[in-house]
Amino acid sequence: MDARKIQLPREIHTGAGMIKETGKICRNLRLDGDVMVVTGPNTRKIGGDAVIESLLEEDYNVNDITIDNPSKSSVEAVQDEIKQCSLVLGVGGGKVIDVAKLASTRAAVNFISVPTAASHDGIASPRASIKDEGGNVSLKAEPPIGVIADTEIISKAPFRLLAAGCGDIVSNYTAILDWKLAHRLLDIDYSDSAAALSEMTAKMTINSADAIKEGLTESAGLVVKALISSGIAISIAGTSRPASGSEHKFSHALDIVAPKPALHGEQCGVGTIMMMYLHGGDWKFIRDTLKVIKAPTTAYEMGIEPEYIIEALQMAHTIRSERYTILGDRGLTHESARVLAEKTGVI
Ligand SMILES: NC(=O)C1=CN([C@@H]2O[C@H](COP(=O)(O)OP(=O)(O)OC[C@H]3O[C@@H](n4cnc5c(N)ncnc54)[C@H](O)[C@@H]3O)[C@@H](O)[C@H]2O)C=CC1
Numbered sequence: 001m002d003a004r005k006i007q008l009p010r011e012i013h014t015g016a017g018m019i020k021e022t023g024k025i026c027r028n029l030r031l032d033g034d035v036m037v038v039t040g041p042n043t044r045k046i047g048g049d050a051v052i053e054s055l056l057e058e059d060y061n062v063n064d065i066t067i068d069n070p071s072k073s074s075v076e077a078v079q080d081e082i083k084q085c086s087l088v089l090g091v092g093g094g095k096v097i098d099v100a101k102l103a104s105t106r107a108a109v110n111f112i113s114v115p116t117a118a119s120h121d122g123i124a125s126p127r128a129s130i131k132d133e134g135g136n137v138s139l140k141a142e143p144p145i146g147v148i149a150d151t152e153i154i155s156k157a158p159f160r161l162l163a164a165g166c167g168d169i170v171s172n173y174t175a176i177l178d179w180k181l182a183h184r185l186l187d188i189d190y191s192d193s194a195a196a197l198s199e200m201t202a203k204m205t206i207n208s209a210d211a212i213k214e215g216l217t218e219s220a221g222l223v224v225k226a227l228i229s230s231g232i233a234i235s236i237a238g239t240s241r242p243a244s245g246s247e248h249k250f251s252h253a254l255d256i257v258a259p260k261p262a263l264h265g266e267q268c269g270v271g272t273i274m275m276m277y278l279h280g281g282d283w284k285f286i287r288d289t290l291k292v293i294k295a296p297t298t299a300y301e302m303g304i305e306p307e308y309i310i311e312a313l314q315m316a317h318t319i320r321s322e323r324y325t326i327l328g329d330r331g332l333t334h335e336s337a338r339v340l341a342e343k344t345g346v347i
């Protein structure tokens, strides 16, 4: 792999009540100037107000904006508001963090990620998934200079979000298998270190599946650290390949065809079951682990009709078609998609 720059967060703070330290953490990072706090409609109260209060206590000038979808216009709205601010904080789920991350990258100012749920591995990643006309596109961004993960807040989030985060981590298994396949077949760049970190993260989470329980700050800490290390693997690789393969193609396709998609991590977890089957791997182990974690393993549990599962499976290979995976260039037929989803119990 030729010479590259790897950007990683400088500080990662996890723990109960950590959000109250936001102002001090920013001062210790020697981040001065005005601050922009980006939240979602729900997460303004859940974490945004505490972040703003903590910044005011450290005499920062604070502006804030609430966004409700990860669209290009949301990114532009935040960029327009950044003006003289020199620091942006994203306080919320994956959509809020992605908008804040991309807007700060485009405004060339520092970004701090403040996840209020452990539901996705974009917390520390150098990517932002932004909706455009054709669906979600994964765009290059700068990773956060810092992460502040309050495990008290995260543990109080609906458990469904924590289980979805585990689904996004479990998906590393098939993402790595696809990456290895594409490296062998097409000699695409492959990073042993990024793959090892991504795989180890997934293995550690799976080995701790029994300990991932609702309402526990320890469970929130375990999952949020795994999600952060998954995002760091993406930074080391310089691509989302360590955490995004055929199972993510399926999830992105479901985002397009399903009238009401499930959570990103939930869709990726179910996608991992089916893609592991295509790889000839132990898909039952993936399914049973997701069951232990209480993440969905079927279309019904995701609230998605079988027809959309089949349609997404047929479409999946066309999503980011340059990224070769077990789906190949031709993808699945209607019949083979139905058989796959039935054999794995997804429909
Ligand atoms: N940039 C990257 O590398 C990655 C980006 N993503 C993106 O992240 C998004 C998925 O993120 P999610 O967090 O699953 O969805 P989301 O951002 O829509 O959040 C899900 C819901 O949880 C709520 N929520 C958040 N924290 C809460 C709390 N403490 N208590 C109660 N409700 C809370 C939010 O307000 C929202 O209604 C997708 O757009 C996906 O493409 C996913 C993985 C990686």
Ligand SMILES: O=C(CO)COP(=O)(O)O
Binding pocket: 121, 122, 127, 129, 137, 138, 168, 240, 243, 244, 248
């Ligand atoms: O979701 C991700 C990793 O979990 C990001 O992957 P994409 O590059 O497919 O958006």
Ligand SMILES: [Zn+2]
Binding pocket: 120, 121, 168, 243, 244, 248, 264, 268
């Ligand atoms: Zn993902």
